[in-house]
Amino acid sequence: MAPVHDPYLTSPVSEVRGHGLRLRPWDADSDTDVETWLRGALDPEFRRWNTPVRPVTDAESAREALRARAGEAYEGRGVAFRITAAGSDTTLGHIGIGAVNHALRVARVGYWVLPEARGRGVATWALRVAAEWSFSELGLHRLELDHAVGHEVSCRVAERCGFRYEGTLRGAVFEAGRHDAFRDAHLHARLCTDA
Known part of the structure; x- marks a missing residue:
């Protein structure tokens, strides 16, 4: 069981490679x-499909969001990766592992892909790489993800990567662009023991 200051999160992770990608x-x-x-x-x-708790509207709020993710890594609560192709430094999207619970060995994963990189399997391959890394390097037992009901692309990515649909979480995520209304989300999860 990993301590609060998990060395895999607090020491710099230079990159994770696999399936033609670098995280x-x-x-x-x-x-x-x-x-x-x-x-x-x-x-x-x-x-x-997403409404961040803290809105990102300009360069300063984007910088603060990235600093917050670095703080989560320092505290052992998560890690955020930009997705690039193996031979390039051009960012294709993001994948992050957050809400790390070391005692239960569980965490949440989320991802997005930039418009010019969509339709090429980037999210699927990045999720596979991140899941494999989470199980082998972080010692996680369970990795969860959720997406707003109706987001079929995200649902297919989850299922292709072995994240089984486990049910509907009622009122679990914000409505698009609002912090005063909620919508349902589908919960998917994969265990380290799953095929």
Whole structure:
């Protein structure tokens, strides 16, 4: 069982490789990373399905979001990766492992892909890489993900990666663009013992 200051999260993770991708930590001090995070957060398709607790509307709020993720890594509560192709430094999207509960060896995973990289299997391959890494390096037993009901693309990504549908979480996520209304989400999960 990992301690609160899990060395896999608190020491710098330079990159995770697999399936033709590299998962690399975001850098809040990089203007390029900040601009890319902002572009992802403002993408209409992202906003249709996701409403961050803390809105990202400009470069400063994007930088703060990346700093918050770095803080979560330092505290052993999560890790955020930008997705790149194996031979490139161009960001294709994001995958993050958060809400790490070391006692239960469970965490949550979330992802998004930039518009120009959609339809190429980026989310599927990134989820496979992140899941394999979470089980082998973080010692997790269970990895969960949820998505708003109706987000069929995310549902298919989860199922292709062995994340079984476990049910509907009522009123579990914000409505698009609102913090005062909720919608249902589908819960998927994969265990380290699953095929």
